[in-house]
Amino acid sequence: MTTTRPRQLHLNVNILHSGFVPSAWRVEEADPRAFIDIDHYVRVARIAEAAKFDAVFLADNASIADQIDFRPITALEPTVLLAGIASATTHIGVIGTASTSYNEPYNIARRFATLDHLSGGRSGWNIVTTADLGSARNFGRDAVPDHAERYERAAEFTDVVKALWDSWEDDAFIGDKASGRFINTAKVHRIEHRGKYFSVDGPLNLPRSAQGHPVLIQAGGSADGRDLASRYAEAVFSASQSFDEAAAYARELKSRAAAFGRGDEAIRVLPGLTTIIGATEADALRRRDELVDLIPWSYSLTRLAGILGVSVERLKLDERLPDDLTLPGGGNGNHTFFRATLAQARSNGYTARQLIRALAGGGGHRVIVGTPEQIADDIEHWFKGGAADGFNLMPDVLPGGLQDFADGVVPLLQQRGIFRIEYEGRTLREHFGLPRPVSGRRYFEARQEAAIA
Template sequence: MSTTSPRRLHLNVNILHSGFVPSAWRLAHADPRAFVDVAHYVRVAQIAEAAKFDAVFLADNASIADQIDFRPITALEPTVLLASIAAATSHIGVIGTASTSYNEPYNIARRFATLDHVSGGRAGWNVVTTADLGSARNFGRDAVPVHAERYACADEFTSVVKALWNSWEDDAFVGDKTAGRFIDTSKVHPIEHRGEWFSVAGALNLPRSPQGHPVLIQAGGSADGRDLAARHAEAVFSASQSFDESASYARDLKSRAAAYGRGPNAIRVLPGLTTIIGATEADALRRRDELIDLIPWSYSLTRLAGTLGVPADTLKLDERLPDNLPLPGGGNGNHTFFHATLAQARTHGYTARQLIRALAGGGGHRVIVGTPEQIADDIEHWFNGGAADGFNLMPDALPDGLQDFVDGVVPILRRRGLFRSDYDGSTLREHFGLQRPVNPHARMETPVVAA
């Protein structure tokens, strides 16, 4: 008789300041200062934790990458903010983004290991490369490093971080007052890394963290991004507009992981999903239109043009997108959102105006507009069909859009046996059903051979 636990849906909430839709801050009950208000983020996390979500997630950017004359931006540094969220919660995971392009491995290893310690084993690092020129210029560069170089650097960066996280064996801390022995230094290992991009002596200056090391997450849909995920990631934040596209992505990713000697369940695939919820479908459509009507069309066109890597004046609201659009920046831009956005436009034959409405003014993630039952049906279809292991939710507005999901959709998912009613453990690894990583320095005990 099989003792395998039933597969369970994973749900994170991406706390995009006031919400996914750019106009969310303009709603009557919204606080325009929420993007820099710790209490706002804590409140969203507490709503998600009460519903037994796996984690909260914070994106990041090293420049002003949006049109701040209209929309709030990602302003607060994620790990500092997540430490505040961890202090106000007890179970929910805390996942933050940090770029391999404009950081150093030792700093990132230490920062996220610290977050794992202070949260009691709930931390995750979302590994990204950074493709915008504004960030490059903020770090003394005149151009964005080419795509292949960014990912080669990211691979080495991530390998170094993992080596630093594993540089202390689990039992290196002794703390023996009587013997006066604090650390067993034979179990602390300098990594002595010298590579193409980094030279790091190590070891890390703090013990191995509660869940072995923070969960590694990756977000990137290019071939290089998929390879990086296949080597290192334990969860992936993807952007897919259709079931077939996401199912194909999941199969490809898990096949690549298998080629690196990893098992079929090594990676959780979590597409982004925006929800706009109403008691009836008509109510939900009205809410979407109310939000869209609060966004200047000039803002939306400029944002869409940025995603596609074309001048804004080449897009006409009531015309379809130009044919044969090349990858942004000659292939050096963001592949993921370019492909997701273009797929939505081509599949439905949208004009720019129709595309903007379908994306809820956003930047490439899938949007569902409907009743709780309709949204639960869609989630169940993707989950049971193997297109997703769960979702990185981006409610239209925060916190009320999340509360609508928690009150309306979560009970349906529970009745269908898809989502937990309580946490089974206290760490992010336990929420995701991931094994605690074995320290490569761990001594193998000599087996006892029977006489």
Template sequence: MSKHLHLNAFLMSVGHHEAAWRLPESDPHAHTDIDYYVKLAQTAERGKLDSIFFADSPVLMGDPGRRPSGKLEPTVILTAVAVQTSRIGLIATASTSYNDPYNLARRFASVDWVSNGRAGWNIVTTAGADAARNFGLDDTPDHRVRYEKAAEFVDVATKLWDSWDDDAIVADKELGIHADAAKVRKILHRGEHFRVDGPLNLPRSPQGYPLLVQAGSSEDGKEFAARYAEAVFTAQQTLEDAKDFYTDLKARTIAAGRDPESIKILPGIVPIIGDTEEHARELDAELARLISPEYARKQLAERFKLPIDELDLDSELPADLPTEDDIEGAKSRFTLIVNLARRERLTLRELIARLGGGRGHRTFAGTAVQVADAIEDWFRQGAADGFNIMPAVLPSGLDRFVDEVVPILQERGLFRTEYTETTLRGHYGLARPANQFDEADALVAAR
């Protein structure tokens, strides 16, 4: 555990709470307004946060009546933000199931160039038949197959990113040689899922390649993270579960032959910050009141594969539920939600209210000091290298976090007061990756 914790702001339209858009303060058209996202990013940068993050799936999720739906493509958002900020890290989700490695590797390398080394890629395999049916498939591929494909995808992408040596461009005007062709190479990848010749049509980017992020907590997901991820987002409801996850993933990372410090684990937290604890609870209750239960009930029915008529809002979850093995995506989230409902004996109405803010992530309503305490506690107890901050309401929730919680963490010596690095990896204390094909790099790595 390093001295400083890391903070990522996970941004979602007008907030993570599904009813946030119904508050008087919220602009229900903000989700297609790039200036809105730029301002959020500038707020995060003002707070010296490590990074901002946008989730994504190539499908319209759920009923468009429920909340602002449809999103600007996140690498487009990152690019617009990149040229209007200077330090904040920029992470976006993209799917390994529904992209070509060549195109995606190039797009993230382009964002890394445009941001001068601040790009990060949250690697997801994308569950769900709805997404599959936007790409010529009838249903989502099997979970295990998706992860095998993801591993090969990352392998191809890193080869493409390394297909140019860092010093390939010689720019010799006199001799008329722009790049040394011997330092630009085909990768000739021949795998189970991909055949890609290369080289990439872009020189190696400032970070070498984007920070690799991962957010799946299933068995397959954890194994994948241990091999590839440099930062991990995870949903954890209790300190005990979070510590178990942290210890387990660090051990898996060591087992994969990596330094446990080379992977940063960031549980999600949905802070609802009030002037007093009571005020925070009122805000939370107001948001819960604004949830339309029918949309939420329908989603629960789909998640638990139960007929919607069997879901009584004033009863607990039925005893007979599918197991994680029956679920094709968000496996660990399924288990987390079942455990939460059982542990606290929640009615469906109460469960819906608990899920409204963070969809299974830990919601915490309190004062700025209490939020800072909650963060410090988990950090000091070895449950986290930092946190994935998921404001229930935006922009006000991020403003309050940056203006009220961050200064407390800074006063306690837990968080940077100024940026000391310029790249996303720099913020997370991670090294720039060596080029797997560069002989000089290889010599250094072998020592």
């Protein structure tokens, strides 16, 4: 008799330098230089690994996209930093962001495949397009490419990367000293891709890893982003402010994936979640307010204006948001955070000041302020109700906020039987419960059959 393994919660930690709250670097225990200190990132990763998290995650940007007169930024290149984290850990996954707008498929395929080998099969690639003007100008463009064009390029980019990762069959490597045979070249395939944006011969110049190839992650909330996610992503980082919104998003995404022939369990949906923890709810609220009060209101208002795509002069701290807000850049900006932030403001009738406080000075992601029990209850509700397969955790302050979560919340989730007590595998795919992808000849035969059909 076979038994079905109970569904398990997935937890990542998004290492946003000193923490999610913009003032995190100002607290007494923080090191202002943490954003460029590998020891800081390793310390956070080891806390997460001890708590049996699935992965650490690093965001990225190709320009200075925040107000650096007040706040640290994501300065270190993710794959280089993740290689260091991988060498200092044994089980936890290492997920990094790389843009399809300002890279080439071969470089990204090689970079993440290398990270997958160095980590023993623990890497993941977060696929993003890039919408800010600063990044465009850093790569010789005077304007941000159109939204639809960015996602069309991203789809072809991902196709090429996957083909390169699958260009080696699993048993292509021989390494037999007696016979002198090193690689079975009949099991290494050129991809011969010719498309609108890319022309790539292949194959990749290194074999497959322990998990086949890196896990594909995506974070877009627009219609184009959801289409890209449903076609390719194995995990999705979303931004939802309410249970009903998150549940509807998860159902839609999994239904879209099924329509692409992937099955409705092909994707793990992981909303962003910021936690601010106290021994009592009053303690947690006090902690939040103390952190928010360390942020200049001018910084917060400017950041909010950027998310909403309006001039800062249009926002008044003690007034509600303007009624006529539309997608930034005529729809060419960041859909996900715009919608999540606006939903929070409209549903609660917040003024700009109230909204900033509710978001803990951040933008877009949901914030829970409370005791470990309250946070565990909320996570369990979202997980069991189908609104999330897990969460991309963004503690208020790092590493302290993550340690509070590991000490207070994780044991409760384990006691309730929804989160692992020990790792059951070594690869990121095993942590996420994802299948190992097919490779080599089977992959190319399937492509040829599809083309003929």
